């Protein structure tokens with residue numbers, strides 16, 4: 001299908017530049033502005049809507065590719081579709097209730113279900129994701145039919161047919177956009193799609209006549225071994241009960257909590273900042289740590305296998321279990337940081353001895369016109385002195401600071 005309606009509304013074509021679109025929009029918006037042209041309200045909305053989409057490169061791309069349906073359903077990176085649409089089409093449903101988040105509305109029969117969807121986050125630890133076989137309760141709010149009035153909003157004998165929609169529950173307010181129309185027949189704003197209303201004074205006290213009440217619920221969520229961060233776990237028909245139609249779904253998003261020791265990258269784990277001293281780095285060591293399942297693992301490094309500062313090593317098969325194959329696991333990467341000894345850790349004689357063991361110095365001759373300067377420790381931050389060398393806030397100082405850091409490590 002060629003998605004050109006919005007272009008036609010603005011009198012441009014698919015290859016038009018942003019500047020051309022903007023120019024035509026301004027011209028048309030002026031012409032059809034409700035202040036000037038009260039009869040043309042729909043036309044003005046149409047123009048504004050078309051411009052809203054086509055002036056945004058992201059939305060324009062989605063429209064070009066998937067049409068209006070694509071724009072409303074949203075795609076990755078366009079998650080606010082439902083909010084955006086409720087702005088333009090206040091009665092179109094698709095906004096989320098209760099638990100926050102929200103499915104972008106979709107068209108046709110799915111629409112009320114999407115609006116009735118509840119999305120909640122559940123924080124899970126890395127241990128829980130590593131070990132699996134647990135379930136965790138999530139608390140959330142959802143709507144249900146009011147028990148007092150059985151969802152009618154008031155006593156049955158007072159129920160009247162809705163005057164706004166003649167009892168159909170649907171109104172076709174926005175009938176302006178070709179293929180858009182059928183999809184966008186909207187829910188009646190007076191009766192919320194029920195087709196009936198309760199007169200003032202007879203409305204149910206429990207639900208104020210809405211027919212719906214909010215309830216708090218707990219749901220047990222199984223945590224699968226190796227489940228990825230941000231996994232969406234779907235529970236059919238556990239979400240909001242809309243006035244009309246079936247109960248929506250509950251979607252629980254597993255949010256992986258930060259771990260004090262391990263970092264996860266997909267199926268691999270990173271053990272950061274394992275501190276060993278220079279003797280261990282040069283002469284071998286054994287380092288033990290507790291894994292996420294409680295096992296104590298020990299890494300042995302043989303004498304002579306030198307570990308450098310910030311070096312990364314890998315223990316294969318000790319990462320996260322794979323979700324669909326828990327007997328397979330990713331890898332565990334270990335990063336070492338080397339502690340150096342304090343000042344004056346040895347006598348001058350001992351240092352000469354040490355030099356006989358360590359790699360020889362690079363040959364050095366003092367250049368003839370050299371000027372010798374004194375280097376001292378950098379004072380702790382905030383204790384006055386060398387503000388420039390501390391990376392003082394001035395932009396001008398930044399390059400100087402950078403060089404000074406390079407010199408210290410070089």
Ligand SMILES: [Zn+2]
Pocket residue numbers: 146147148149150151152153154204205206207208209210211212
């Ligand atoms: Zn009620």
Ligand SMILES: [Zn+2]
Pocket residue numbers: 162163164165166167168169170188189190191192193194195196
């Ligand atoms: Zn109605």
